[in-house]
Amino acid sequence: MSRSVAGPEIERLIQLLAKLPGLGPRSARRAALHLINKKDELLVPLAKAMDLAGEKIVICSTCGNVDTSDPCLICTDPRRDGTTIVVVEEVADLWALERATAINARYHVLGGVLSPLDGIGPDDIGIAGLVRRVAEGGISEVIIAVNATVEGQTTAHYITDQIGGGEVRISRLAHGVPVGGELDYLDEGTLAAAIRSRTPF
Amino acid sequence: MSRSVAGPEIERLIQLLAKLPGLGPRSARRAALHLINKKDELLVPLAKAMDLAGEKIVICSTCGNVDTSDPCLICTDPRRDGTTIVVVEEVADLWALERATAINARYHVLGGVLSPLDGIGPDDIGIAGLVRRVAEGGISEVIIAVNATVEGQTTAHYITDQIGGGEVRISRLAHGVPVGGELDYLDEGTLAAAIRSRTPF
Numbered sequence: 001m002s003r004s005v006a007g008p009e010i011e012r013l014i015q016l017l018a019k020l021p022g023l024g025p026r027s028a029r030r031a032a033l034h035l036i037n038k039k040d041e042l043l044v045p046l047a048k049a050m051d052l053a054g055e056k057i058v059i060c061s062t063c064g065n066v067d068t069s070d071p072c073l074i075c076t077d078p079r080r081d082g083t084t085i086v087v088v089e090e091v092a093d094l095w096a097l098e099r100a101t102a103i104n105a106r107y108h109v110l111g112g113v114l115s116p117l118d119g120i121g122p123d124d125i126g127i128a129g130l131v132r133r134v135a136e137g138g139i140s141e142v143i144i145a146v147n148a149t150v151e152g153q154t155t156a157h158y159i160t161d162q163i164g165g166g167e168v169r170i171s172r173l174a175h176g177v178p179v180g181g182e183l184d185y186l187d188e189g190t191l192a193a194a195i196r197s198r199t200p201f
Numbered sequence: 202m203s204r205s206v207a208g209p210e211i212e213r214l215i216q217l218l219a220k221l222p223g224l225g226p227r228s229a230r231r232a233a234l235h236l237i238n239k240k241d242e243l244l245v246p247l248a249k250a251m252d253l254a255g256e257k258i259v260i261c262s263t264c265g266n267v268d269t270s271d272p273c274l275i276c277t278d279p280r281r282d283g284t285t286i287v288v289v290e291e292v293a294d295l296w297a298l299e300r301a302t303a304i305n306a307r308y309h310v311l312g313g314v315l316s317p318l319d320g321i322g323p324d325d326i327g328i329a330g331l332v333r334r335v336a337e338g339g340i341s342e343v344i345i346a347v348n349a350t351v352e353g354q355t356t357a358h359y360i361t362d363q364i365g366g367g368e369v370r371i372s373r374l375a376h377g378v379p380v381g382g383e384l385d386y387l388d389e390g391t392l393a394a395a396i397r398s399r400t401p402f
Contacts, residue, residue: 007257007258007268007269007270007274009250009253009254009257009258009269010254010258010267010268010269012250012253013247013250013251013254016243016246016247016250017247019239019243020224020232020235020236020243021228021231021232021235022223022224022228022231022232023221023223023224023232027222027223029293029296030222030223030293031221031222031223031224032254033267033291033292033293033296034221034222035221035251035254036254036258036267038220039255039258042217042220042221043251043254043255044255045217046214046217046218046251047248047251047252047255049210049213049214049217050214050236050244050247050248050251051248051252052210052213053210053211053214053233053236053237053244054240054244054245054248056208056210057208057210057211057237057240066211066234066237067208067211068208068210068211069208073208090234091234092230092231092234095230095234
């Protein structure tokens with residue numbers, strides 16, 4: 001702000017809110033005012049929730065998920081298929097698959113993808129941990145669920161090189177037409193893949 | 202979420218973040234993950250800033266601004282023109298005018314506009330406080346800077362009825378072409394107003 005209109009406490013709140021993804025300087029101001037106007041319903045509970053999260057949240061040392069216990073709820077859930085590991089780039093991807101209740105297995109969060117241009121090599125993401133989990137045995141399938149980007153696919157190939165050759169089946173997500181998607185809006189690569197992988201009707 | 206993927210602390214954080222304006226359920230999850238990933242740089246400082254804001258922020262009993270002191274910094278600033286009051290709907294409007302360094306005067310935040318359909322009458326917004334401030338004397342001009350909506354203009358007329366007739370000059374914001382605006386995209390009302398209020402070149 002070109003001129004300070006309020007005490008430094010409000011300015012600081014706006015500055016920090018603006019660092020959240022999806023909030024720019026303008027929406028951060030709006031969010032700050034909303035918080036101030038709803039002090040008891042929102043500001044105070046959110047501050048408490050964040051305090052608690054800051055205290056309690058840890059990274060699962062097995063799979064890289066975020067949770068309040070280590071190992072995380074997913075790694076310790078006996079109702080999950082412990083023989084299958086779904087490899088994802090980020091915790092957000094894990095959450096997306098869980099929301100879809102796509103599979104009832106365990107996960108492995110890489111925390112990134114290989115990207116030589118950005119200086120991100122195999123040691124910078126959780127590949128060693130995945131190799132270790134597979135080597136420990138008991139795993140029958142690894143599903144590589146990384147994004148369909150160049151870096152994602154490079155990472156998928158690297159992982160296949162590292163853990164392939166043994167008993168473990170390695171698979172990746174199917175390519176095809178998104179459910180509800182219109183063909184007219186899809187790129188040629190997706191359409192070609194959808195034709196190639198067509199299924200009997 | 203259809204299935205709980207993490208402890209209740211994270212779920213609660215996401216739920217509360219989703220109540221901020223501009224954040225939906227999806228961006229709230231993204232914001233929560235961002236906070237968790239940047240615990241020391243963002244989560245902890247933001248929780249502290251919110252705690253502090255919750256403790257310290259008050260509504261100015263003179264003008265309705267939010268600040269950490271009552272009367273607020275603007276009401277007590279001796280370098281401001283105390284004879285002019287700018288009437289705005291919300292604190293956000295006050296901030297917008299201050300960012301523009303549009304005027305160096307005092308403000309009066311109504312906290313809403315007259316809206317009979319929503320059951321909002323003169324007693325529900327800060328009109329009585331404005332009438333009192335004007336009646337106490339020392340005010341030479343009241344600039345009504347409410348939004349150019351039907352409710353805003355109704356409110357402006359009501360205020361004019363309440364405080365008009367005395368020595369105090371009452372004015373409102375000029376209508377016209379926004380700076381940087383393209384005529385082609387403007388509505389007829391704005392263009393007509395811009396022609397009517399044309400200024401010598």
